[in-house]
Amino acid sequence: MDFTSIFGDYTAIAPMIILLIGALVAPGVHLLGKKRTATWGFALAVVIVSMVINVLMLVDGWTGSTLGMVYYTDYSGLMMLLFQIVLFLAVVVSNASVETTRFNVGAYYALLMAASTGMMFVAGSQDLMMIFVGVELTSISSYAAVSMKRNDARAAEAAVKYVIIGGMSTALTLYGISMLYGLTGTTNIAAIAATTSITGISFVFGIALVAMIAGYGFKIAAVPFHMWAPDVYEGAATPVSLFLATGSKKMGLSVFFQIFLIMFVSGTACAKIAGPEVQYLFAIIAAVTMTVGNIVAIAQNNIKRMLAYSSIAQAGYILIVMAVMSEYALSAGLFHMFTHVFMKGGAFLVVGALICAGIGEKISDYRGLAKRAPFMAAAMMLFLFSLAGIPPLAGFTSKFFLFSSTMGVGTAAGISLESQWIWLAFVAILNSAISLYYYARVVKTMYVDTGESAERIKVPAAFTVAIAICLVAVVVLGVYPQLIFDLCETASHALLFA
């Protein structure tokens, strides 16, 4: 299809523009229509149109840029698709969720769409400033989205925390970026890499790196910058938690890939840059993040907090990519990001659906759920087992890819145990085993314990549909991973070597 004839110079940002227009118009639609459902329908339509355009462009293999600032490549297209899926899941259930009834829905959908637009801009950027602006657009929109649950003290506390910590991370990032600019005179990532490969690495460069790792480390909730995540996920309305846990976190990871992988792996950089040091730094962060996330999750009694810590652990797994820094690892990481959207998103959706049915967020509230809501319980069980990495669900396949990347699959040296990252694979495998403990506890509560009530519960249809979508994805991606993995391989090749 000839996209350029339709969108002209703006083809590269067409999916974002549509969302942005939607975000600007949504409050007006709400104001004129005064109907929640109409606004919801509008928002959903906008998301779907944007998604369709993106999928068409992605399948077509269209590449290009707008104003030399935003690039549409196989990589950014795939990441945009991921963010759109997250947005779609969040929007689909928002109208049915009881947690959003008091929201000004016009503003709410506008915020979600603006936040997604920010993420998509990040995915298309090749410049530190553009990335920064995109991240800020997302962050500020999400602060507001978290705080929308106005009469809830927990939400207010979470929002305040989120803003302060977010501000902190912004400051740090900006600090790092300005130092890099001072060193190299440019904010273009490839140009920074090219300059540094000639001048070599200095202490200032190292400090800039650390500041940026810390700043964006907040976004992905890497230990020790993770403590906001459980509070925020717990305090926010569940669709928003879903959006943050699966979307916002992926944006942070994408930023890591786009900045550090391009600097240290791609063709423009060379061996003179001290790659191994950074790799070790990331390896340690990855190992600590997954371990802390999993261990603390064991002690949680609130399901949303438990899922939050499990998200932290999952981010730790994905950080293996940053330690291994190979094309194959990146493909595996992207694939895991996709499966994570469906399994973690699905788990949050179940939690949200049950809140609508009047069931609390405590794990003990789930007693006897298998009898009261068989589909919800079965879906939750599969999502949790997938998160724990039990075959043949998607979580197993993607973890297998991810962990096997530590052995140098796909590198020139070939598969071998000589790789220095094999220990990281063992830490990760051990962690998956620990994680099973707290997932199994939820399953046991749902299936084995008897609850106070045995009454059947009804959940809104929108939730059932969204959960069914996630469920199908979790099973299909587990059995037939090639479906998305080929796209991930093309994307990672595009990012690193295009």
Add this chain to the structure above:
Amino acid sequence: MIEYTWLIPFVPMLCFVLIGIFGQKTPEKGGYIAIAGAAISFALSGIIALEYLTGPDYPNVVVDSICWFHIGDLQLNLGYYVDGLTCMMMLFSSFISTLIFVYSVGYMGDQGGRKKRYYAEVSMFLSGMLGLIVSSNFLEMFIFWEVMGLCSYLLIGFWSFRHPEGDAASSNAASAAKKAFLVTRFGDVCLMGGLFVLLGAFGSLDFVDLFNPVNIQNVNPDTLTLGMLLCFGGVIGKSAQFPLHDWLPDAMAGPTTVSSLIHAATMVKAGVYLVARGFPLFVQNPDVMLFVGLIGGFTAFFTATMALNNMNIKRVLAYSTLSQLGYMILSLGAGGYLFALGMDSGNAALMAAGTAGFVAGCFHMMNHAFFKALLFMCSGSVIHAVGTEDMRLMGGLRKQMPITSITMLLGSLSIAGFPFFSGFWSKDLVIEAAFEAGDHNVLFMVLWVLAIVTAFMTAFYMFRMWFMTFMGEKGKNTLHAAEHGHGESPKSMTAPLCILAVFAVVSGFFIMFGLDGMLSFTELPGGFFQVGGGHSEGFEYFSELFTNPYTYLTIVLALVGIYIAYLMYAKKKINPGRFNREGESVLYKVLTKRWGFPDLYNQLSWKLGYGIARGVDYVDRQVVDGTVNGLSGAVVGGGEAVSRVQTGDVHDYSSVVLLGIAVLAVLFIVIAKIMGGI
């Protein structure tokens, strides 16, 4: 037909789906679908085994696979791998499962709508086992391995909803299910690690690549040793070897049919099968095989002790399973040790002796499957009638349940190693393998002694169980059952018992018809390791057995064990209390407490693990997070508090964050210094 081998696991999986969708509407809630599925699998296994064994390919393996996915230079396949071992495994697994499903119709008859879930899950379970058996690579095997683990979790917890023995039993079932899942999972972690090591070493997980000596020689031997030890960790978990044995007795909390399935046809056999399947890799290092043998031999002895004084009929059987699994692992270990030594020195006689050990292990696995399925189903029949698992409440059931008592007697004779019953042949081969290995390593001599003592204990506790249940005075529940006219179980239960009893008696003679040739482990002239095509030496084995004086020693010990049990529990001439001071002796108590293993597990895993988690959580929430909490709580508090944001708390919080950054920076510099960068 061989190209349709994939149908063998596929049919039960299809049944799982069918029962899930239509189960509620069909008679027996899907029971007949499950039976049909298992029977079709058995028929397919039979046809395929026949075609393979008589076909032109035999003894070469027939293997075919399709690409499941490819990533980079790595391709992972789904496929089937047929050789002698596959044939034997799939035949007895599907056959016994079919009988268990038939039996279930009677046994689970009164369970109402929940039967649908039961039949769906057992079908999936069987699918997992059959898939594992026909797998053509380790990853595929691991997937089915995990599917089985998951199904066992669901099945053991099956009665957790409503146990006939009340709430305590229900919660038992639940915690037992969790224990089974988590403990075997510990083994699975090792196995997964092992697979990664093998993948790293070979660049492939296909058996055809892994079992090729050319590839094996290119691998660093230490790497291979590490990989195989990790894989064996998976076996320890799945086949419940010391020290991860304790989940299996607890798994008795599930329905008896499930126990029967787990113990005889599936699950625990998967571990033994993994050792047998991975034999070409295991035999690369004699020390690995020595370790395997030690674990197996010790488990055989150690777990048998706990069966000596247990009062629960199913628990006794569970311990006997553990002990028999130990025999199989011991045999594979001893055989592998000899084979490894033989390969190192090029001694063909040693390799042949090693092959004999391999055959003995696999042979015992098959025989055990028959008599253990029989014994469990008999115990289920008894429990069905008397409504208790406590043997003290039974007794004198012989007249009331003639078929059950006779079939169980046959099963007990078989496991006790009574001459000419199936257990006798294979157990003696196992013991002989340990003896042969004892010539080369004195540790195997110790294991041989343990194995002999275990044979004596086995005979004793099995007949203790049989006498306590069927002979002597009528117990409380026996009388109660008699009053209510609970006699022999229905035909759907006794018919499988009779069929299995025949096999428990005669399956030992299969070795006369070339079974050992089909199971022999050989290295082809081309160098490929494979199972099958060996010279059948059934009669030589037998003549050797009867010229070996040690054979008579085990026979005498078994007879003595049976006789002591007879005196103690049937004739009541010897009071068992004399040996344990009426249950007050230290040994008796230790045995009752299972050598303290459940407590140890508890302390180690739940208490310690949860303690650590709580500790980390406390630090995370109170120390790190507390500052943040205080701050935002203050902000919510109102205007006055907002001013505090500017004065103190943000400062505190920033210092926490800055500390994190400082740690990162220091870490970076340290790493850079170590690696000589910057």
